Amino acid sequence: MPRSLWRFAAFYFWYYAALGAYTPYVGRWVDALGHGGFVIGAMLGLWYGTRIVAPPAWAALAGRSARPGEWFVAGCVVTALCFAGFLVTREAWALLGVMAVFGLFYNAVMPQFEAMTLTALGPSPELYGRLRVWGSVGFLAVASSYGALMDRFGADSFPWLTLPLFVAMAVSAWPHRHDRPPEIAGPAIAEAGHLFKRPGVRRFLLVAMLMQLGFGPFYVFYTLHLQAAGHSGAAIGALWAIGVLIEIAMFWQAPRLIARFGAGRLLSVCLGVTVLRWALVAAFADLFWVMALAQTTHALSFATFHACCMRLITDYFPGRRAVAGQSLLYGFSSGVGGVLGAGLAALMWERVGAGPAAFAAGAVVALVAWGIHAMRRPTPAATPA
CATH class of the missing domain: 1.20.1250.20 (MFS general substrate transporter like domains)
Structure with a gap:
């Protein structure tokens, strides 16, 4: 370099x-x-x-x-x-x-x-x-x-x-x-409102938003959940490290997987694995080896899911429309999904049953996202902008 x-x-x-x-x-x-x-x-x-x-x-x-x-x-x-x-x-x-x-x-x-x-x-x-x-x-x-x-x-x-x-x-x-x-020089962000009406776009954005919503308990309470389960700060740090390491490795491999299996099909796998991940975190937080195994699924539930979303953006918003498409995805997923996910996590943590309830809710949200995605139609072929 x-x-x-x-x-x-x-x-x-x-x-x-x-x-x-x-x-x-x-x-x-x-x-x-x-x-x-x-x-x-x-x-x-x-x-x-x-x-x-x-x-x-x-x-x-x-x-x-x-x-x-x-x-x-x-x-x-x-x-x-x-x-x-x-x-x-x-x-x-x-x-x-x-x-x-x-x-x-x-x-x-x-x-x-x-x-x-x-x-x-x-x-x-x-x-x-x-x-x-x-x-x-x-x-x-x-x-x-x-x-x-x-x-x-x-x-x-x-x-x-x-x-x-x-x-x-x-x-x-x-x-x-x-x-x-x-x-x-490109399309104004205002064009995103028109693109929102394209076939399949709203379903795709809803799935991305729900996935981020389901991550709410992880980003807000994961450390506290593990601490309450008896893990030391060093152990919690190690679990975060596992997720980041596997994320880095998978970002290098994701393009090959998408080319082989297709972004839409691979996205279904990511959603299914995420349901299992949050269920494990909810039920077995006291077992370090189970938490380590759950963190390895970050390769699919985060890294590969993100790579699939980037690939689908090029299908739904080809050419110069990609700028407006990215604004929609960022706003719905990181924005709306992030805010709602934090709210859901706080509600479940305080009113229902702390960590287990919060992560169980995350699993339910991911399951809903998987069901919505399973009802999709084939992704439209990319056309020149």
Whole structure:
């Protein structure tokens, strides 16, 4: 890989290293502060909600600037400053306020950076995977180790342990202050409303949304569920590491599987395996070897499912329509599905039966998604845009 691209690998590493601390362990920290499942669910719900609003708003602001790279650096610095607000917040209303502002900036900068990365790669887009994998390495390094660190220093140490990662992210953004995203001429996002009516699109988006909804208990309460089942922080970190490692490996193999079996058929397998995964997590959380086995299914329920969705996007939204298609998928899956999933997880955790009930609900949602997908019609052949 050319030396000039290592600065991109560095930013991916630190951005996802910070995410590797936040996603698995923010719930454990909020729980240690004495707050219940509804506050934890609201924290993650705001996280997903800002993913809907932040990227287009930030793109509009940065796009009007003659120096968009400086906007990018500023966004990363403000992200670190906002996260520092968690050092002095304990009340629920304050936590949610800081979360809302922090999420807006943290979720805004990555789409801009992705565009700058593709511009830098130019005629060599195949190098993207070699850069992006450093993000997975960063997530893996932190997610696998922070459980043990919080065991040693206490759950209250979470913001102090994590803030340096955001500072490092801001520092790694500085070399990109002169970078620019590409000038893209394509369809307006408004075209997505028309594409929403195309045959099969609504079913596909509904399945993607339900899959993300079913992941709600995993992203919000997985660490707490394992902790309640008696696992140590080191064991929990190891389980997160298994999922990330298998995800990395499967992303390399998914194109071959899709070419052999077809995205639609493979998606059915992913959904079926996900039902089994959440059922195992609900029923056997105290058995480490069962949880390790369940984490290996992340290869299908996340990595392969995501790859299948990307392939189906090119069928439903060929050519220049892919931009509008991606906006629909992102909004329905990561946005709506993420918010609803966090809400479902919090409701089941607080009102029904904590971890087992939350993950059982996730299994039911995945089962519904599998049934909806099973009733699909053949994917339309791609046509030139």
